[in-house]
Amino acid sequence: MKIFFTSALMLAATRLAVAQQPGPPPTPERPVTDVYFGRSVVDKYRWLEDTKNPEVLAWFKAQGDYAAHTLDQLPGRDSLINTFMRYDRLKPERYSEIKKRGTRYFYRKTLPAETVGKIYMREGETGPEMLLFDPVAYDKTKTYSVTAFTPSNNGQRLVVGLQEGGAELSTLRILTVATKALLPESIVAVSGGGVDWLPTDTGFVYTPNNSTDPKDPRGNLNTKARLHQLNTAAAADAELFSRAKNPAFNIRPDEYPFVYFSDDHTQVYGGLGSVDNRQHVWVAAPADLSKPVIPWKRLVAPTDSVYSYLKLGTSLYLYSVKQAPKGRILVTSALNPQPATATVLLPEGQLNITSIASSKDYLFVTLNDGINDHIRQYDPRTKQWADVPLPFSGTAYVQPLDAPRSNACLVGLTTWKQPATLYNYNPDTKQLSASKFEVKAAYPGLDDLVVEEVEVPSHDGALVPLSLIYRKGLKKDGQAVCFMDGYGAYGISAVPYFSPRYLAMLNQGVIVAETHPRGGSEKGQKWYRAGYQTTKPNTWKDFIACGDYLVKNGYTSPSHLIGMGTSAGGILIGRAITERPDLFAAAISNVSCSNALRMENSPNGPVNVPEFGSVKDPVQCQALYEMDAFQHVKPGTKYPAVLCVGGMNDPRVIVWQPGKLAAALQAASTSGKPVLMQVNYDNGHFTEDKKVTFRNFANMYAFALWQAGHPNFQPSAVAAK
Template sequence: MKHTVLLLLAGGLAAGPLRAQRALPATPQRPVTDTYFGRQVVDNYRWLEDVNNPEVKAWFQAQADYTKQILDRIPGRDSLISTFQAYDRLLTVRYGEVKKRGNRYFYRKTLPSETVGRLFVREGKTGPERLLFDPTAYDKSTTYAMTAFTPSPNGQLIAIGLQEGGVELSTLRILTVATRALGAESIPAVFGGGIDWLPDGSGFLYTPNNSTDPQDPKGNLDTKARLHRLGQPVAADPDLWSRAKNPDMGIRPDQYPVMFFADDHTQVYGLLASVDRRADAWLADPADLAKPTIAWKRLSAPTDSVYDFRKLGSRLYLHSVKGAPKGRILVTDAANPNPATATVLLPEGEGNITRLLSTKDYLFVVLSDGINETVRQYDPRIQQWVQMPMPSTGTAGLEPYDAAHSNELFTYVSTWNRPETVYDYAPETRKMVLSPFDMKARYPGTDDLVVEELEVPGHDGTLVPLSLIYRKDLKKDGKAVCFMTGYGAYGISATPYFSRRMLALLNQGVVLAATHPRGGSEKGQAWYRAGYQTTKPNTWRDFIACGEYLVKNRYTSPRHLIGEGTSAGGILIGRAITERPDLFAAAISNVSCSNALRMENSPNGPVNAPEFGTVKDSVQCMGLYEMDAFQHVKPGTRYPAVLCVGGMNDPRVIVWQPGKFAAALQAASTSGRPVLLQVNYDNGHFTEDKQVTFRNFANMYAFALWQAGHPSFQPRTIAAK
C-alpha cells in the first residue's frame, strides 16, 4: 500500500499546526459579578489579578512555558532575530540624548556589539571621547540600563537613573565627571530617573514613587515633590509640594507634583502631571525653596487648555488649544502670566501645532499637516517669524544641546522609508551642517520602498489618514501579508519614523499599514477628543475601516491581515478583533489595556482615568465597558490567532490585563487558531536591552506571519512514499 509520510524539516515538529509538547491546562472560571449603575457584569477570571498568589504565579509560568515551546519552533523566527542583529550592525554607532554643559558634550553611545548604551563625554563637540559610566559593569550579578542621565549646570556631576529588569522605576546615583566615582546617594523608585538640578549644583528636585514595586497599588498615588541636597540623608529630603503639604491646592491623588526650573533659573515651576495634556501649572520664586512654604502663583489651569510653555527673557510663551483646536501660540508676562489676557503671537492655521521648544534666544514651533511636519522659528528680539529649512519631509526632530546657554539644535527628519541624517542647526544663520553625532547607515531594500499617504472613509464617513509602506513590486491581488498597526490615545500621533525591525518585514514582501485613528492628534484637538472616553469606539472602528479599505483594494485579504496594538493600543486591537473577528488572520495584543473596567484596580489605573474615564461616573463607566475587550469576548466565536504579551515588571499595564484577555479568548474561540500568552520576565513595558527587544519582537512577528500565511514562516513538509 502506498502512503504518504509528512516529515517536518523544522526541528521534528508534528505535522499541521505547531503544538507544544504538553497541552496547556484549562483555566478555571470563578465568576465574580459586579453591578455598575444597574448593569451586571460577570468576570470569570478575577482571580488572575492576584499576581502574588502562588496559584496565579504558576498559571502565568505555565502560559509562558507553553507559549515559548511554540514560538521557539516557528520557522523563520530565529532568522528574524538574525536579521534584526544584522541591520543593527549596519549602524556602526548609535548616539542618543546629547546634552551640553559648558564645553562638555554628554551622550549615550551604543555599539552593535552592546545590548545597552554607555555614557560618554567629549571636551568640545569633536574632541576625544571618554567613557564615564558603563551600566553593564555596575553590577555583574544582574542586568542594568540607564533610563536617563542629567548633567549638573556646570557639567561636573551627573545624576544617572539605573533600571533593572526593564522596570522603569530607577535608582538615582550621582557620578563625579572628573573621577568617574559614584557618590554615596542611592535614591530608589524615581520614575525614569528624571530630576532637575539646583542652579548651583548642590542638589536637585525630584518626585519619587512611594514604592519600588511596580505592582504596588499605592506606588504612584499621593506622590511628593522633594528636594535632595548632596551629602544629606535621603530620608530627610523635605516634601516641597504635595497633596499632604498643600491641601488647599486641589491636588488629586493621581497627579504627580513635578517641579523644575525655567531654563534661565529665574523661576521654578510646579506641574501637576497626569495623562491630561492641559497644564495644571504654577510658578514661584526659586528663593522659596529654602522657606517652609512655597508661595505658588497660578500659571495656567486645565480650563486654560495650555499644552506647554516656555520662558524667554521676561515673556512666557504658551501653546494653547483653547478656542483653537489645532493650536496657537500666546505670549504673556512671565512674572504675572494670564492665559485669558495673553496676546496671540501665532494664530491658529492649517497646520496642527505638535510641539513648542526654545533655545537661549529663539522659540520654535513644530506644525503638522497630519503626517509631515514643518518648523517655524521666532526671534523675540526683532519679533520675526521665519521658516526653518528642513532637509526633507517627515517627522521633525529638534533637540537643544543646552537650552539655557546655546541656540544650537540637534536636528533630523525621520521618514517611513529612509533612516534619518543628523544635522546641527544654527538659527542665527539658518544653516544646517552634518553633525558629528550623525548616525547614517544604508540598509538593504530602502530604494525599493514605496510610501502612500491616503485618507480612507471611516465607519461614519469621516476621512481617516492611512500610511502605507511596501515594496514597489507589490501585486495588488490580495495575497500579500499586511501588518496593520494603530494606537489612537492620549492625543499621540503616529508620525513617520524609520524602523529597522519593520524593514525586516518589508523586505519579505509584507505591506506595512500605519493607521491614524481618532484619539491621536493628527488633525488637532478635535481629532483627539473624537477618540476619548465615551467617543473611544471611533478609535477601533477607524482601525477596522482601514482594514476594510486594504481588503477592498486588494492590498491584502482577511486571510493575510495582521492587526497590532500596544499599551493603550490594546483597546484598539482588542475591540477590533472582538467586533470584527472575521477581518483578521492574526492579532498582536502587546502589553495591552484589555480589561478597561478594571484598570482603576491596577497600580497605574487611577492616573489614566482622565484619559479613559472612571467607573465612578455612570456615563464614563459605560464608556469603559464599551472599550473593554475582555468583556466583549463571546464563547463560540471564530477568533483570529492572537498573541497576548505581558511584562511581569510592567509598571504601566499590569500583566493580568493581557493575561485575562488571553484566558477568555482561549476558552471562547472555536476557530482552532492558537491564542498564546507571552510573559516577559526580563522586560517591563519595554526595555533598552537590544537582545531582549529583538527576541520579543521576533516572537510577535513570527507568530503573526505564521498565522497570516507568509511562506517563510510555515512548517515545511516533504512527501515520502
Template sequence: MKTAFLFLMLPELLAAPVALAQTTSAGPPATPQRPVTDVYFGKKVVDNYRWLEDVNSPEVKTCFQAQADYTKRTLDQLPGRDSLIKTFEAYDKLLTVRYGQVKKRGSRYFYRKTLPSETVGKLYVREGKTGPEKLLFDPTAYDKTKTYSMTAYTPSPDGQQVALGLQEGGAELSTVRVLNVATRAFRPESISAVFGGDISWLPDGSGFLYTPNNSTDPKDPKGNLDTKARLHRLGTAVATDRELWSRAKNPDMGMRPDQYPIMAFTNDQTLVYGVLASVDRRADVWLTTPADLAKPIIAWKHLVTPTDSVYDFAKLGSNIYLHSVKGAPKGRILVTDAARPSPANATVLLPEGTGNITRLLATKDYVFVVLSDGINEKVRQYDPRTQQWANVPMPGTGTAGLEPYNATTSNEIFTYVSTWSRPETVYDYTPESRKMVVSPFDMQARYPGTDDLVVEELEVPGHDGVLVPLSLIYKKGLRKDGNAVCFMTGYAAYGISATPYFSRRNLALLNQGVILAETHPRGGSEKGQAWYRAGYQTTKPNTWKDFISCGEYLVKNKYTSPQHLIGEGTSAGGILIGRAITERPDLFAAAISNVSCSNALRMENSPNGPVNTPEFGTVKDSVQCMGLYEMDAFQHVKPGTKYPAVLCVGGMNDPRVIVWQPGKFAAALQAASTSGKPVLLQVNYDNGHFTEDKKVTFRNFANMYAFALWQAGHPNFQPKSVAAK
C-alpha cells in the same frame, strides 16, 4: 515642560498556516473560571478571571509561568523566528555606532553611545563637540550579578556631575545615583523608585528636585498615589530630603491623589515650575521662585489651569509662551508676562492656521514651533528681539526632530527628519544663520531594500464617512491580488499621532514582502484637537472602528485579505486591537495584543490605573463607566466565536500596564474561541513595558512577528513536518 506618567520577495501564492508538532497540540494550560459579578449603575458584569489580578498569589504566579512556558515551547518551533533575530542583529551591525541624548554643559558634550556588539548604551563625554571621548559609565559593569541599563541621565549645570537613572530588568522605576565626571566615582547617596530617573538640578549644582514613587514594586497599588516632590542636597542623607510639594503639604491646591507633583526649573533657571502631571494633556502648572525653595511653605501662583487648555509652555526672557488649544483646535501660540501671567489676557503671537501645532520649545534666544499636516512637519522660529518669524530649512519632509544641546546657554539644536522609508541624517542647526550642517553625532548606515520601498499616504472612509489617514509602506512590484501579508498597527490615544519614523525591525518585514499599514484613527492628533477628542472616553469606539475601516479598505482594494491581515496594538493601543478583533474577528488572520490595556473596566484597580482616568474615564461616573465597558475587550469576548490567532504579551516588571490585563484577555479568548487557531500568552520576566536591552527586544519582537506571520500564511514561517489544518 517636564511631565511624568505612567508612552526577500514574497511568492505569488502564500501557504496556509499549518499545525505545530505534537508538543503543542494539546493546547495551552487551562485557566479556571471563578465568576465574580459586579453591578455598574444597574448593569451586571461577570468577570470569570478576577482571581488573576492577585499577582502575588503563588497560584497566579504558577498560572502565568505555565502559560509562559507553553508559549515559549510553541514559538521556539516556528521556522523563521530565529532568522528574524539574525536579521535584526545584521541590520543593527550596519550602524557602526549609535548616538543619543546629546547634552552640552559648559564645554562638555555628554551622550549615550551604543555599539552593535553592545546590548545597552553607555555614557560618554567629550571636551568640545569633536574632542576625544571619555567613557563615563558602563551599566553592564555596574553590578555583574544583575542586568542594568541607563534610563535618563542629567548633567549638572556646570558639567561636573551627572545624575543617572539605573534600571534593572526593564523596570522603569529607576535608582538615581550621582557620578563625579572627573573621577568617575559615585557619590554615596542612592535614591530609589524614581520614574525614569528624571530629576532637575538646582542652578548651582548643589542638589536637585525629584518625585519618587512610594514603592519600588511596579505592582504596588499605592505606588503611584499621593507622591511627593522632594529636594535632595548633595552630601545629605536621602531620608532627610525635604518634602516641597504634595497633596498633604498643600491641601488647598486641589491636588488629586493620582496626580504627580513634578517640579523643575525653567530653561533660564529664573523660575521654578510645578506640574500636576497626569495623562490629561491640558496642563495644570504653578510657578514660584528659586528662593522660595528654602522656605517652609512655598508661595505658589497659578500659570495655567486645565480649563485654560494649554498643552505646553516655554519661558524666554520676561515672557512665557503658551501652546493653547482653547478656541483653536489646531493650536495657537500665546505670550504672557512671566511676572503676571494670565492666559485669559495673553497676546496671540501665532494664530491658528492650517497646520496642527505639535510642539513648542525654546533655546537661549529663540522660540520654535513645530506644525504638522497630519504626516509631515515643518518648523518655524521666532526671535523676540526682532519680533520676526522665519521658517527653519528642514532637510526633507516627515517627522521633525529638534533637541537643544543646552537650552539655557545655547541656541544650537540637534535636528533631523524621520521618514517611513529612509534612516535620518542628523544635523546641527544654528538659528542665527539658519544654517544646517551634518552633525558629528550623525548616524549613517545603508540598509538593504530601502531603495525599493514605496510609501502611499491615503485617506479612507470610516464607518461614519469621516476620512481616516492611512500610511502604507511596501516593496515595489506589489501585486494587488489579496495574497500579500499585511501588518496593520495603530495606537490612537492621549492625542499622540503616528508620525513617520524609520524602523529596522519594520524593514525586516518589508524585505520579506510584508505590507506595513500605519493607521491614524481618531484618538491621535493627526487632525488636531477635534480628532483627538473624537476618540476619547465615550467617543473611543471611533478608534477601533477607524482601525476596522482601514482593514476593510485594504481587503476591498486587494492589498491583502482576511487570511493574510495581521492587526497589532501596544499599551493603550490594546483597546484598539482588542475591540477590533472582538467586533470583527472575521477580518483578521492574527492579532498581537502587546502589553495591552484589555480590561478597561478594571484598569483603575491597577497601580497605573487612577492616573489614566482623565483619558479613558472612571467607573465612578455612570456615563464614563459605560464608555469603559464599551472599550473593554475582555468583557466583549463571546464564547463560541471563531477568533483569529492571538498573541497576548505582558511584562512582569511593567509599571504602566499590569500583567493581568493581557493575561485575563488571553484566558477569556482561550476559553471562548472555536476557530482552532492558537491564543498564547507571552509573559516577559526580563522586561517591563519595554526595555533598552537589544537582546531581549530582538527576541520579543521576533516572537510577535513570527507568530503573526505563521498564522497569516507567510511561507517562511510555516512548519514543514506536519499536515495543514
C-alpha cells in the same frame, strides 16, 4: 523531484501539527459578578489579578512556557532575530540623548555588540571621548540600564537613573565627572529617573514613587516632589510640593507633583502631571524653595488649555488649544502671567502645532500637516518669523542643546523609508550642517520601497489617514500578507519613522500599514477628542475601516491580514477582533489594556482615569464597558490567532490585563487557531536591552506571519517529495 505544497496547504498542515500538541494550560473559571449602575457583569477570571498568589504565578509560568515552546518551533523566528541583529550592525555606533553644558557634550552611545548604552562625555563636539558610566559594569550580578542622565549646569556632575529588568522605577546615583566616582547616597523608586539641578548645582529636585514595587497600587498615588542636597541621606530630603503640603490646591491622589526650573533659573515651577495634556502649574522664585511655606502663584490652570509653556527672556510663551483645536502660540509677561489676556503671537492655522522649544535667543514651533513636520523660529528681538530649512519632508524635531547659554541646536529628521538623520543647526544663519554625532548606515531594500498615503472612509464617513509601505511591483490580488498597526490614545499621533524591524518584514514582501485612528492628534484636538472616553469606539472602528479598505482594494485578504495594538492600543486591537473576528488572520495584543472595567484596580489605573474614564461615573462606566475587549469575548466564536504579551515587571499595564484576555479567548474560540500568552520576565512595558527586544518582537512577528500564511514562517516538515 521535490514538490512543495501551496502556502494555504502549508498553513493548514502547520495548524494541524499545533492542534496535535497538548493545548494551552487550562484556566479554571471562578465567576465574580459586579453590578455597575444596574448592569450585571460577570468576570470568570478575576482570580488571575492576584499576582502574588502562587497559583496565579504558576498559571502565568505555564502559559509562558507553552507559548515559548510553540514560538520556538517557528522557523522564521530566529531568522528575524538574526536580521534585526544584522541591521543593527550596519550602524557602527548609535548616539542619543545628546546634552551640552558649556563646552562639554554628554551622550549615550551604543555599539552593535552591546545590549544597552553607556554614558560618555567629550570636551567640544570633536574632542576625545571619555566613558563616564557603564551600567553593565556597575553591578555584574544584575541587569541594569540607564533610564535617564542629567548633567549639572556646570557640567561637573551627573545624575544617573538606573533600572533593572525594565521595571522603569530608577535608582539615582550621582557621579563626579572628573573622577568618575559615585557619591555615597542612593535614591530609589524614581519614575523614569528625571531630575532638575538647582541653580547652584548643590542638589536637585525630583519626585519618587512611594514603593519600589512597580505592582504596588499605592506606588504612584499621593507622591511628593522633593529636594535632595548632595552628600546627604535621601530620607532627609525636603518635601516641596504635594497634596499634603499644599492642601489648598486640591491635588488629586493620582496627580503627579513635579518641580523644575526655567532655563535661565529665574523661576521655579510646581506642576501636576497627568494623562490630561492640559498643564496645571504654579510658579515661585528659586530662593523660595528654602522657605517653610513656598509662596506659589498660579501660572496656568487646566481651563487655560495650555499644553506646554516656556520662559524666554522676560516673556512666557504658551502653546494653547483653547478655542483653537489645532493650537496657537500666546505670549504674556513671565513676571505677571495672564493666560486669559495673553497676546496671540501665532494664530491657529491649517497646520497642527505639536511642540515648542527655545534656545538662548529663539523660540521654535513645530507644526504638522497630518504627516510631515515643519519648524518655524521666532526672534523676539526683531519680532520676525522664519522657516527652519529641512532637507526633506518627514518627522522632524529641533533640540536646543544648552539653553539659555547658547543657540546651538540639533535638528533630527526621519520618514517611513529614511533612517533618522541628525544635523547641527545655527538659527542665526539658518544653516544646517552635518553633526559629528550623525552615523550613516546603508540598509538593504530602501530604494525598492513605496510609501502611499491615503484616507479611508470610516463607519460614520470620517476620513481616516492610512500610511502604506510596501515593495515595488506589488500585485493587488489579495495575496500579500499585511501587518496593520494602530494606537489612537492620549492624543499621540502615529508619525512617520524609520524602523529596521519593519524593514525586516518589508524585505520579505509584507505590506506595513500604519493607521491613524481617532484618539491621536493627526487632525488636531478634535481628532483626539473623537476617540476619547464616550467616543472611544471610533478608535477601533477606524482601525476596522482601514482593514476593510485594504481587503476591498486588493492589498490583502482576511486570511493574510495581521492586526497589532500595544499598551492603550490594546483597546483598539481587542475590540477590533471581538467586533470583527472575520477580518483578521492574526492579532498581536502587546502589553495591552484589555480589561478596561478593571483598569482602576491596577497600579497605573487611577492616573489614567482622565483619559479613559471611571467606573464610578455612570456615563464613563458605560464607555469603559464598550472598551473592554475581555468582556466582549463570546463563546463559540471563530476568533483569529492571537498572541497576548505581558511583562511581569510592567508598571504601566499589569500582566493580568492581557492574561485575562488570553484566558477568555482560549476558552471561547472555535476557530482552532492558537491563542498564546507570552510572559516576559526580563522586560517591563519595554526595555532598552536589544537582546530582549529583538527576541520579543521576533516572537510577535513570527507568530503573526505564520498564521497569516507567509511561506517563510511555515514549518519545513510540510514539504513533501
